[in-house]
Amino acid sequence: MFDLFKSLLKAEGYSLTAARKAVFAALQHREPQTMHNIVAACRGQADRASVYRTIQLFESLGVVQRLQIGWKYKLELSDKFSSHHHHLSCTKCGRTIAIDEDPALEKRMRLLAKTNGFLPQDHQLEIRGLCSLCKAGKS
Amino acid sequence: MFDLFKSLLKAEGYSLTAARKAVFAALQHREPQTMHNIVAACRGQADRASVYRTIQLFESLGVVQRLQIGWKYKLELSDKFSSHHHHLSCTKCGRTIAIDEDPALEKRMRLLAKTNGFLPQDHQLEIRGLCSLCKAGKS
DNA sequence: TCTATTTTTGCAAATTTGTCGCAATTTTGA
DNA sequence: TCAAAATTGCGACAAATTTGCAAAAATAGA
Numbered sequence: 001m002f003d004l005f006k007s008l009l010k011a012e013g014y015s016l017t018a019a020r021k022a023v024f025a026a027l028q029h030r031e032p033q034t035m036h037n038i039v040a041a042c043r044g045q046a047d048r049a050s051v052y053r054t055i056q057l058f059e060s061l062g063v064v065q066r067l068q069i070g071w072k073y074k075l076e077l078s079d080k081f082s083s084h085h086h087h088l089s090c091t092k093c094g095r096t097i098a099i100d101e102d103p104a105l106e107k108r109m110r111l112l113a114k115t116n117g118f119l120p121q122d123h124q125l126e127i128r129g130l131c132s133l134c135k136a137g138k139s
Numbered sequence: 140m141f142d143l144f145k146s147l148l149k150a151e152g153y154s155l156t157a158a159r160k161a162v163f164a165a166l167q168h169r170e171p172q173t174m175h176n177i178v179a180a181c182r183g184q185a186d187r188a189s190v191y192r193t194i195q196l197f198e199s200l201g202v203v204q205r206l207q208i209g210w211k212y213k214l215e216l217s218d219k220f221s222s223h224h225h226h227l228s229c230t231k232c233g234r235t236i237a238i239d240e241d242p243a244l245e246k247r248m249r250l251l252a253k254t255n256g257f258l259p260q261d262h263q264l265e266i267r268g269l270c271s272l273c274k275a276g277k278s
Numbered sequence: 279t280c281t282a283t284t285t286t287t288g289c290a291a292a293t294t295t296g297t298c299g300c301a302a303t304t305t306t307g308a
Numbered sequence: 309t310c311a312a313a314a315t316t317g318c319g320a321c322a323a324a325t326t327t328g329c330a331a332a333a334a335t336a337g338a
Contacts, residue, residue: 013314014314014315015304015305015306015314015315016305017304017305017314017315017316018304018316019315019316020315035295035296036294036295046316046317047316047317047318048295048296048317049296049297049298049316049317049318049319050315050316050317052295052296052297053297053315053316065267066207066210067207068205068206068207068212068263071198071205073207073212086251088251088252088255088257090257091199091201091260097255097257099251099255102247102251104247105244105247105248105251108241108243108244108247109244109264109266112225112227112238112241112244112266113227113266113268116227116236116238116271117270117271117274118227118229118236118266118268118269118270118271118274119268119269119274120266120267120268121230121267121268121269122266122267122268123264123265123266123267124207124263124264124265125248125262125263125264126262126263127248127251127252127257127259127261127262128204128259128260128261128262129252129257129258129259129260129261130257130258130260131256131257132255132256132257135256135257135258152285153285153286154285154286154333154334154335155334156285156286156287156333156334157287157333158286158287159286174324174325175324185287185288186287186288186289187288187324187325188287188288188289188290188325188326188327189286189287189288191324191325191326192286192287192326
């Protein structure tokens with residue numbers, strides 16, 4: 001997985017620097033991270049501007065993906081590195097549940113893309129609603 | 140449709156003001172709008188700060204939904220008012236195609252929510268990739 | 279309708295986010 | 309090991325979003 005990362009960079013002629021390693025490391029969570037999180041996690045290892053630049057690079061290389069979750073966007077490793085791009089987010093308490101890919105959904109999405117002449121690279125699905133706790137009024 | 144909007148506000152004890160009407164009006168498009176668009180469309184009818192506050196209110200009432208499309212977020216009326224929350228966005232040229240809801244996808248999503256004890260209110264799906272033009276290298 | 283109360287607004291200032299230029303540092307390749 | 313190219317940190321900026329507050333508008337009750 002780290003090797004895949006390394007080779008993706010190399011393949012496009014980018015070097016594997018400390019800052020890039022730090023940002024990549026900051027993304028190793030099941031839950032998507034805010035930019036704020038990532039900048040904080042990289043403190044001492046990469047400047048804020050570098051983090052932004054790195055995220056842009058990663059996005060263009062398809063290493064990370066930007067998701068809208070609730071009110072702010074978050075970042076997570078893309079399909080190539082992990083596979084939970086489906087999220088349930090609670091409109092009341094803000095809790096987020098990351099769920100694994102659903103083969104039936106995947107298939108349907110590929111079809112949708114195809115009928116529109118689209119070559120799919122990545123995707124995101126967010127379902128907003130009330131989580132089981134809020135639904136029951138237990139907040 | 141405007142009546143539904145009116146009653147949603149009333150039901151929660153909010154009044155139907157000129158500013159809120161202006162923001163609601165600015166959202167009547169098939170394509171999702173940027174905050175910038177909306178602020179501009181409301182010029183003379185609502186201050187920027189009010190637009191932001193209104194969008195937050197609308198979001199909490201489930202009137203609008205925030206989507207991540209490509210690099211920036213956009214806003215569109217939620218499920219209750221319109222039904223295209225599926226988007227194909229081209230990672231190369233930035234073009235966006237709004238596609239109508241797919242019943243099979245809908246069904247699958249409801250199931251996903253249900254198995255997680257979730258009460259779904261709204262959703263968004265974005266598929267990123269290359270549009271037919273970029274795929275063919277015609278930009 | 280008139281008035282007191284509550285809600286909403288506009289404006290300006292403050293924060294937060296994200297970007298840019300450039301000199302200094304690191305990496306790469308010969 | 310050295311020169312060229314890529315990357316970084318550090319402000320300074322610029323854009324986006326939030327906040328406080330007094331004025332204006334909407335609401336409910338007499």
